[in-house]
Amino acid sequence: MSISEKTPRWQQELANAIRNVDELYKRLNLKEIFSDNEECHVEKAQNKELISEAIRQFPVLVTESFLKRMTPADSSDPLLLQILPTIQEVDKIPGFGLDPVGDSRAIFAPGIMQKYQGRALMITLGQCAIHCRYCFRRKFPYQQSPKSLEQWEASLKKLQENPSIEEIILSGGDPLVLNDRRLGQLLEQLESISHLQRVRVHTRLPIVLPSRVTDELLKLFLYSRLQPIFVVHANHPNEIVDDCADALHQVVRAGIPVLNQAVLLRGINDTTETQAELCNRLINLGVIPYYLHQLDRVDGAAHFEVSPEAGIKMIEELKQLLPGYAVPKYVREIPGKPGKTELK
Numbered sequence: 199m200s201i202s203e204k205t206p207r208w209q210q211e212l213a214n215a216i217r218n219v220d221e222l223y224k225r226l227n228l229k230e231i232f233s234d235n236e237e238c239h240v241e242k243a244q245n246k247e248l249i250s251e252a253i254r255q256f257p258v259l260v261t262e263s264f265l266k267r268m269t270p271a272d273s274s275d276p277l278l279l280q281i282l283p284t285i286q287e288v289d290k291i292p293g294f295g296l297d298p299v300g301d302s303r304a305i306f307a308p309g310i311m312q313k314y315q316g317r318a319l320m321i322t323l324g325q326c327a328i329h330c331r332y333c334f335r336r337k338f339p340y341q342q343s344p345k346s347l348e349q350w351e352a353s354l355k356k357l358q359e360n361p362s363i364e365e366i367i368l369s370g371g372d373p374l375v376l377n378d379r380r381l382g383q384l385l386e387q388l389e390s391i392s393h394l395q396r397v398r399v400h401t402r403l404p405i406v407l408p409s410r411v412t413d414e415l416l417k418l419f420l421y422s423r424l425q426p427i428f429v430v431h432a433n434h435p436n437e438i439v440d441d442c443a444d445a446l447h448q449v450v451r452a453g454i455p456v457l458n459q460a461v462l463l464r465g466i467n468d469t470t471e472t473q474a475e476l477c478n479r480l481i482n483l484g485v486i487p488y489y490l491h492q493l494d495r496v497d498g499a500a501h502f503e504v505s506p507e508a509g510i511k512m513i514e515e516l517k518q519l520l521p522g523y524a525v526p527k528y529v530r531e532i533p534g535k536p537g538k539t540e541l542k
């Protein structure tokens with residue numbers, strides 16, 4: 199059997215993801231829209247250079263599945279805006295920085311962070327299946343995390359020595375980029391830590407690479423001693439369709455609790471109608487809206503920011519439209535606080 203036959207479909211799809219901005223423009227018929235807007239040649243060249251700089255800082259990455267949910271030739275498509283590099287990203291804005299949530303101060307052992315009581319977060323790996331332009335970890339020093347299971351040993355030992363930690367959060371990057379074999383090995387190691395009760399998976403893969411959700415993957419978690427909880431990340435109702443909706447439903451049907459966290463993003467999901475539709479689509483699939491995050495103030499993301507006042511008003515309106523369980527908590531992360539801080 200050739201390698202390609204043995205490689206699971208999701209891995210092939212990830213390998214074939216779009217990593218080139220010109221290809222992205224071409225696939226969505228955007229080139230013309232952008233060139234029409236820029237009549238002056240000098241400005242055009244300058245903008246091209248700024249976009250190149252944005253891409254050098256954080257490369258373009260988007261899967262075919264996510265791309266299919268965008269409307270061609272629409273430069274304000276809410277899914278496109280999440281992944282399209284723009285010239286605003288290279289602006290240096292006061293109040294925005296490299297480590298907006300104090301991650302570097304919360305390192306408990308290499309690759310493991312603890313900020314909150316009872317929960318530790320593992321930077322499983324730096325890779326994702328999509329690059330979200332607003333990501334607060336776009337500047338994270340992933341190379342400092344352990345790479346192989348052997349390298350993880352010392353950090354897992356530290357975890358073993360801290361019985362107050364009951365929940366391990368697999369984060370990244372995206373932990374489901376690990377293949378089933380490596381994920382299984384990691385789970386086994388975690389299961390051997392007797393005081394751990396739960397494993398939480400922070401992943402965007404069911405949204406952006408739905409083929410990652412397979413029976414084999416779900417079995418890994420269903421047969422685990424640890425109670426699994428999946429926390430996915432969708433920002434807009436247009437994301438929750440087709441293969442993505444099927445994948446979410448599959449996880450829910452398997453009996454794994456699934457929660458969603460979204461980030462409040464200007465021009466993408468900052469209206470009450472959009473949020474209400476997102477929450478409705480989620481609960482119709484059995485996914486509970488968990489958090490709506492105020493944007494973390496990372497360099498390059500300032501143009502996505504919505505004011506907390508506008509966010510609070512939106513949540514108040516959502517409470518009048520939706521069942522209580524369907525309204526996410528609107529939170530922001532303040533470094534040094536014992537949990538996420540609710541905005542109200």
Ligand SMILES: *Cc1c(COP(=O)(O)O)cnc(C)c1O
Nearest residue numbers: 311312313314317318319537538
């Ligand atoms: C957000 C976060 C958690 C999880 O917080 P919950 O409120 O339990 O969802 C845990 N650890 C770190 C470092 C975090 O940033």
Ligand code: SF4
Nearest residue numbers: 326329330333371402
């Ligand atoms: S999937 Fe998550 S970690 Fe990866 S770029 Fe997007 S927001 Fe950041």
